[in-house]
Amino acid sequence: QSALTQPASVSGSPGQSITISCTGTSSDVGGYNYVSWYQQHPGKAPKLMIYEVSNRPSGVSNRFSGSKSGNTASLTISGLQAEDEADYYCSSYTSSSRKVFGGGTKLTVL
Amino acid sequence: EVQLVESGGGLVQPGGSLRLSCAASGFTFSSYEMNWVRQAPGKGLEWVSYISSSGSTIYYADSVKGRFTISRDNAKNSLYLQMNSLRAEDTAVYYCARDSSYSYDFDYWGQGTLVTVSS
Numbered sequence: 001q002s003a004l005t006q007p008a009s010v011s012g013s014p015g016q017s018i019t020i021s022c023t024g025t026s027s028d029v030g031g032y033n034y035v036s037w038y039q040q041h042p043g044k045a046p047k048l049m050i051y052e053v054s055n056r057p058s059g060v061s062n063r064f065s066g067s068k069s070g071n072t073a074s075l076t077i078s079g080l081q082a083e084d085e086a087d088y089y090c091s092s093y094t095s096s097s098r099k100v101f102g103g104g105t106k107l108t109v110l
Numbered sequence: 111e112v113q114l115v116e117s118g119g120g121l122v123q124p125g126g127s128l129r130l131s132c133a134a135s136g137f138t139f140s141s142y143e144m145n146w147v148r149q150a151p152g153k154g155l156e157w158v159s160y161i162s163s164s165g166s167t168i169y170y171a172d173s174v175k176g177r178f179t180i181s182r183d184n185a186k187n188s189l190y191l192q193m194n195s196l197r198a199e200d201t202a203v204y205y206c207a208r209d210s211s212y213s214y215d216f217d218y219w220g221q222g223t224l225v226t227v228s229s
Contacts, residue, residue, distance in 0.1 A: 001172070003154070036215035038155070045205060045222060046147075046155065051215040089155050093214035097160075098169050099145070104154040 004029065004090055004102035011108040017078040020105045022090030023071060028100055030071035034093035037066060037075045040104075041086045049088075050075060077107070085109040112136040112218045114206050119223030126196050126227070132189040132206030132220055140164075140184035143209035145216060146191050148202035148225075158204070159191065174200075196227045 005023040012018040022029065022037075029035055035053045038046035048057055050066035053073060063078045073092075077084055090102040118130040132144070146158040159180040160169045168180055179192040189206050203224050207216035 032214075034214040038216070040155075045219040046207075046216070047219075048210075048215055048217050051210065051217070052213055057217065091155075091157070091215065096169075098171065099157040099160070099214065101147075101155040101157060 001094055001098055001100050004100055006102035006105045009106045011110055012080045013110045014080050016080050020075045020088055022073040022102045024092055025071055027095040028092040029073050031095060032093045035068060035073040036091045038089045039086045080109055082109050114218055114220035116206055116220045116223040119225045121226045122196055123229050124197060124227055127194045130191040130204055130223060134187045139187040144189045145207045147205045147207050150202040198227050201227045
């Protein structure tokens with residue numbers, strides 16, 4: 001199972017919006033609405049930010065939103081804040097009943 | 111409060127073995143599916159293994175299949191990962207992560223335990 005494809009880095013200024021893409025295949029991202037997104041600050045455990053493509057867990061800011069089109073899922077962060085600077089990972093359920101992560105995207109808030 | 115606490119990491123020689131544990135609290139452990147996820151130093155997340163709530167269904171990543179064994183003891187609220195024939199590329203922080211109810215995301219994570227494979 002190959003890793004999902006994410007850009008290595010993205011950046012934006014405070015208040016702006018950014019979007020991180022996550023590209024897979026019809027056997028994972030495109031085949032199921034089980035894409036999730038995780039935020040990881042240095043030295044910390046990952047935190048669930050989006051589940052089932054576009055749902056936010058309780059307590060996650062509504063500045064975070066998710067979507068999917070075909071084999072590509074996207075995470076959008078609006079109104080960028082300094083504390084959003086972190087690594088972001090997508091994950092998907094797969095046709096082999098396993099899970100796969102993207103390679104991760106480093107978000108820099110300028 | 112949901113808590114997952116990993117232990118058992120450390121330094122091991124190539125070819126050696128190690129057993130990781132994850133102690134769960136704050137939820138009905140026997141009702142949830144569990145996973146191990148690892149992260150090599152400076153690298154991304156890699157899903158390692160899954161076990162169903164009863165332990166009857168298990169999956170492994172190809173990179174560890176035949177060398178690692180996941181198990182659980184619902185009476186002790188604990189998840190385990192037996193790692194044999196360890197290689198340098200198994201060096202990573204190992205996290206236990208809970209599957210959310212009725213879905214396939216990881217809603218709670220432990221703080222991780224570091225496994226270093228080196229001579």
